[in-house]
Amino acid sequence: MNRQLLLGAEAVAQGAIDAGLSGVYAYPGTPSTEITEYIQRSKEAREHGVRSSWSSNEKTAYEAALGMSYAGKRSLVCMKHVGLNVAADAFINSAITGVNGGLVLAVADDPSMHSSQNEQDSRFYGRFAMVPVLEPSSQQELYDSMFHAFELSESVRLPVIVRMTTRLSHSRAGVTRAEMREQNPLHAEYAPDRFVLMPHNARVQYQNLLDLQPILEELSESSFLNQPVEGRGPVGVIAFGIGYNYVMEARNAHGIDCRVLKIGQYPLPRPQVNELFDACDTVLVVEEGYPVYEELFRGYFGSSKIRGRMDGTLPRAGELTTDLVAVALGAKPAETTAVPGIVVNRPPELCKGCGHRDMFEALNIVMKENRESHVFSDIGCYTLAALPPYSAIHTCVDMGASITMAIGAADAGLRPAVAVIGDSTFGHSGMTGLLDAVKDHAPVTIIIGDNETTAMTGGQHSAATGSTLIEICRGLGVEESHIRLIVPLKKHLEENIAVLREEFAYEGVSVVIAQRECVESAAKKNRRAAATGQ
Amino acid sequence: MQKNIILAGVGGQGILSIAAVIDWAALTGGLEIRQAEVHGMSQRGGAVQSHLRIADHELFADLIALGTADLILSVEPLEALRYLPFLAPGGKVVTSLEPFINMPNYPAMEQILSELGKTDHPVLVHSAELAREAGSARASNMVMLGAAAQFTGIDPERLEAGIKALFGPKGEAIVDINIKAFRMGQRLSNH
Numbered sequence: 049m050n051r052q053l054l055l056g057a058e059a060v061a062q063g064a065i066d067a068g069l070s071g072v073y074a075y076p077g078t079p080s081t082e083i084t085e086y087i088q089r090s091k092e093a094r095e096h097g098v099r100s101s102w103s104s105n106e107k108t109a110y111e112a113a114l115g116m117s118y119a120g121k122r123s124l125v126c127m128k129h130v131g132l133n134v135a136a137d138a139f140i141n142s143a144i145t146g147v148n149g150g151l152v153l154a155v156a157d158d159p160s161m162h163s164s165q166n167e168q169d170s171r172f173y174g175r176f177a178m179v180p181v182l183e184p185s186s187q188q189e190l191y192d193s194m195f196h197a198f199e200l201s202e203s204v205r206l207p208v209i210v211r212m213t214t215r216l217s218h219s220r221a222g223v224t225r226a227e228m229r230e231q232n233p234l235h236a237e238y239a240p241d242r243f244v245l246m247p248h249n250a251r252v253q254y255q256n257l258l259d260l261q262p263i264l265e266e267l268s269e270s271s272f273l274n275q276p277v278e279g280r281g282p283v284g285v286i287a288f289g290i291g292y293n294y295v296m297e298a299r300n301a302h303g304i305d306c307r308v309l310k311i312g313q314y315p316l317p318r319p320q321v322n323e324l325f326d327a328c329d330t331v332l333v334v335e336e337g338y339p340v341y342e343e344l345f346r347g348y349f350g351s352s353k354i355r356g357r358m359d360g361t362l363p364r365a366g367e368l369t370t371d372l373v374a375v376a377l378g379a380k381p382a383e384t385t386a387v388p389g390i391v392v393n394r395p396p397e398l399c400k401g402c403g404h405r406d407m408f409e410a411l412n413i414v415m416k417e418n419r420e421s422h423v424f425s426d427i428g429c430y431t432l433a434a435l436p437p438y439s440a441i442h443t444c445v446d447m448g449a450s451i452t453m454a455i456g457a458a459d460a461g462l463r464p465a466v467a468v469i470g471d472s473t474f475g476h477s478g479m480t481g482l483l484d485a486v487k488d489h490a491p492v493t494i495i496i497g498d499n500e501t502t503a504m505t506g507g508q509h510s511a512a513t514g515s516t517l518i519e520i521c522r523g524l525g526v527e528e529s530h531i532r533l534i535v536p537l538k539k540h541l542e543e544n545i546a547v548l549r550e551e552f553a554y555e556g557v558s559v560v561i562a563q564r565e566c567v568e569s570a571a572k573k574n575r576r577a578a579a580t581g582q
Numbered sequence: 583m584q585k586n587i588i589l590a591g592v593g594g595q596g597i598l599s600i601a602a603v604i605d606w607a608a609l610t611g612g613l614e615i616r617q618a619e620v621h622g623m624s625q626r627g628g629a630v631q632s633h634l635r636i637a638d639h640e641l642f643a644d645l646i647a648l649g650t651a652d653l654i655l656s657v658e659p660l661e662a663l664r665y666l667p668f669l670a671p672g673g674k675v676v677t678s679l680e681p682f683i684n685m686p687n688y689p690a691m692e693q694i695l696s697e698l699g700k701t702d703h704p705v706l707v708h709s710a711e712l713a714r715e716a717g718s719a720r721a722s723n724m725v726m727l728g729a730a731a732q733f734t735g736i737d738p739e740r741l742e743a744g745i746k747a748l749f750g751p752k753g754e755a756i757v758d759i760n761i762k763a764f765r766m767g768q769r770l771s772n773h
Contacts (some may be wrong), residue, residue, distance in 0.1 A: 055619075090722075122703060219617060220616070221644075222615060297642045297647065300642075344718050369648075382648045384648045390663070391660060392687050392689065397628075
């Protein structure tokens, strides 16, 4: 078959489709979004009836994927690393119940935090849940690993994680496809002793999971993802995931001859690891992410033969590069031209003409009238209002946190207690917080910037927008007179200021919905209309 | 053969179209490719870059190592300077001279030109003017690809075929404008 140029994320998607996928479930999150988008665009996926619309959040996505698996079909669930925190309850417990049809969790970590609030390493979750983790190093390996992951999941009846990081997910390479496999037939498993996690069942299932561990290790020993590379000398390298790429690149560029053990499937293949450690005086541990395995190798009392992120041989934080690994292997740092002093930063900003700009302009004017000026915010394009010229928001912690944090601050006596959240983030994790506010009759003003889309990740469908959003607020019990609709446009500035003033003064729950379509989605629609001649 | 190319610009300036053309030409020519892109937050008016690597042998890293880029191809002059640590000794800078000013402290153009002048015979292009002459200001990125063509290691005819493949779905008129833009850039650079 022809080679196709695919992003790592797209290789995951195409691999899943070709491996007989029946459904993908996901909430957008950089760098994982393109997996689901690819499946949504795929003609083959459509022809084979692969389910692919967006879920409200990562937890609902995971549970739906688990349900599909119980019914016997192969399902894929995709998220960014922090999304797995949201889905963790479902994920951890699905390792106890086990699965029926293959269930693969594709999770994309973001070391160096290009688009994230932390650089947590999803391999921790793999160890925590005691399930197999695959960490391919190239786009082709990602593609091939999807077949392997589904087969593995069905053979050991556990969910399998496919972990990647930003650089692999957002990098293109040629990928050769394999033959497409049929989808599984519907074969819902009746197994309440597995799937009902009451303590008497859970104890048995947990013991089964523990008993499986040596088998998982054996499977890693024969995995194509774990391979030794011949070499000589006293220094060996154990290279995980795309760490392998930088090691091989450094070896080639600097003529370094050393043994390498490439790791792409966990739990670790013990004999291969032992062999490397026995043959070498010093072992460099190269992991993209946290030093998860380096810490295990060192143990509590440490080991003098191990080098890596924990002794400064490699930096403790941030993503790896060929340069960092080359220096860690003894190469001289490259002599380079410095960035000229005149080169200033070009921080990202809200788009020209974006409705959020007008919303924050009004908010800033009203906040200045108050002694306390503290705005709780959330995760989306509007987080950019933390930067000048607006400097309008003062928190961004996790999805949906703006509302609940405003409640706590109001309880502490802060007035006004203001939250700013987007429609998609509200649908993801804001609704339950709003219910808390209503139940407490908390004096908070929640501004929902409804731009009708999940804008930051590129304009995906938002579940809680327009009239649905208003109905949700009503349904959760916000008083009709305190659900205020504004249109964030220059010409409405005075009106909008007046609305905010009134609601800040109200000692109860207010929701101000700022309704204006995202300028990017509007432009996209226009381009599409122009292209089709309408 | 191996070429490491840094593509630079500001979010929304179309550097990924340049990458797509080179990718197409390299892939259909049987070469190995790694092309890392920036998605997500930085795309909103921030600095964006793409590391593009092509070779006739196996490539491992998606990222270019410091001091090993054969070419920095930038559609914005300040952005060309941002990636100088990646430039190999003897590497080439090809950049548009159209500034994209969305911050208050954007440096003076004379300073930028002076810094660009410290690199080895940089190719400096008034791309907007040429693109308009070709038929559309939006074809500025293809002017830049044309100006950089001789340093990509790929036959210009294959790059033109890539332009046809990429813009074909948008109609013949668009293809013609982009081919014209590409050739204008190429002519300027070959002088």
